[in-house]
Amino acid sequence: MRIVAWMTVAWAGCAGAAIASEPEMLGGRWLLEPGHTKPRYLFRDGPRSVDLFSYHQSDSNKDGTDEVRLRHEPGFLVIESQGWPNHPTATFPNSGNPNTIRVQQFTFRLPLEPRKAEEITRLPMGPIGVALNGVVFFNPFEQGGMNAVEGYSEVWLDSCCGHPQETGVYHYHKYPTCVKSPFADDGTGHSPVIGFAFDGFPIHGPYESQGVMARDLTGAVALDVCNGHEDATRGYHYHVTPGRFPYVIGGYRGVPEPANNRGLRRMGTGAIEDNAEGESRMEAVIAEVRPGHVARGGRREITLVIDPRRATRGPIPADRPSWVQFGPYEAVAIEREGNTVTATIDVPADAALGMLLDCHVEFETGPRTRAIKKNDVLRILE
Numbered sequence: 001m002r003i004v005a006w007m008t009v010a011w012a013g014c015a016g017a018a019i020a021s022e023p024e025m026l027g028g029r030w031l032l033e034p035g036h037t038k039p040r041y042l043f044r045d046g047p048r049s050v051d052l053f054s055y056h057q058s059d060s061n062k063d064g065t066d067e068v069r070l071r072h073e074p075g076f077l078v079i080e081s082q083g084w085p086n087h088p089t090a091t092f093p094n095s096g097n098p099n100t101i102r103v104q105q106f107t108f109r110l111p112l113e114p115r116k117a118e119e120i121t122r123l124p125m126g127p128i129g130v131a132l133n134g135v136v137f138f139n140p141f142e143q144g145g146m147n148a149v150e151g152y153s154e155v156w157l158d159s160c161c162g163h164p165q166e167t168g169v170y171h172y173h174k175y176p177t178c179v180k181s182p183f184a185d186d187g188t189g190h191s192p193v194i195g196f197a198f199d200g201f202p203i204h205g206p207y208e209s210q211g212v213m214a215r216d217l218t219g220a221v222a223l224d225v226c227n228g229h230e231d232a233t234r235g236y237h238y239h240v241t242p243g244r245f246p247y248v249i250g251g252y253r254g255v256p257e258p259a260n261n262r263g264l265r266r267m268g269t270g271a272i273e274d275n276a277e278g279e280s281r282m283e284a285v286i287a288e289v290r291p292g293h294v295a296r297g298g299r300r301e302i303t304l305v306i307d308p309r310r311a312t313r314g315p316i317p318a319d320r321p322s323w324v325q326f327g328p329y330e331a332v333a334i335e336r337e338g339n340t341v342t343a344t345i346d347v348p349a350d351a352a353l354g355m356l357l358d359c360h361v362e363f364e365t366g367p368r369t370r371a372i373k374k375n376d377v378l379r380i381l382e
Helices: none
Strands: 024-027 030-033 040-045 048-051 068-073 076-081 106-111 116-121 127-131 136-138 162-164 170-172 193-197 202-204 207-209 228-231 235-239 252-254 286-290 293-295 298-306 323-326 329-337 340-347 356-363 370-381
Touching: 106 127, 235 252, 286 356, 286 370, 293 298, 323 340
Parallel strands: 136 170, 202 235, 293 370
Antiparallel strands: 024 030, 030 040, 040 048, 068 076, 076 106, 116 252, 127 136, 127 193, 162 170, 193 202, 228 235, 286 298, 298 340, 323 329, 323 356, 329 340, 356 370
16 A cells, blocks of 8 residues: 555645634644634744644545544644555555554544643653654654664665554654645754644754754753753744654653553653664665755656665565655656666655655565665755
């Protein structure tokens, strides 16, 4: 199964947009904008009130139900989600992952007024937060306790930084470069919100200010062990940290809502610690990718050099790949000559800048797709 295209959905409510009537204050930084068929919730992100979810409230899997549905009850924003990714994914199952993406029936309650706790709550296994598209975040570890991003099972993550586990829950272990925000994350200012932790605090993209990633801050403004910090306009909030543990969040600095994950009822205290031990299962089949960066706003050609001698999961087919993807960008044309593959991608004018994207390549070989991958190979620049 693969979702083959971005859905196109109108959204509104961003900074500067006219609001028909006065929105209702719900609590904390949340407002309800009246006059819409579907409830439209606005979130105050610094100086602006933004509609984060309307883009993702659509039936992209064509089952008659929106993937993300919102309502509120006293003290909580309630998110009902199918956990279905609304962006291109790898084919699952494949040679690196035996599981299949399945529709879920999630109900998450986010505190409207999150509050800091005296102690950090340790992250459970399973969902620890939810992205704007309703797909869940997991902590950095696989079921065996290994680091899923840099440890033995990194090959299982597709180029959108997600994969399904045994019950079909598609989830992210690191910054999901394919989650669309109403605002481009171009590195010229503070990153927008991409999701929420289960304590109600927002999770932002990687940038703190123009050209500065939050992971690189030092001193009083540095991120804490939970990947969060506080400022005068946003209060406490988290940042994803590409290439640096814990990647999304390292613990709950606030009080998490235990109804969101049964594991929260028995978790201890303290932030998680890295464990990138074990033998990596990543095949080094993709020997080279060039160029290492391309400009946004146009059609670009990327060359991959394959070294079949490095294969450890069976032979690499001699045919042209059936699919190539860099981050969220699927190849619109693929050619192969010997062990050199040329993939053509369309890079939108509002593509997120500066992040290194993963590459995922597939060959249709029968009942199980042959997949190969290389991480951190392509950067989008101005």
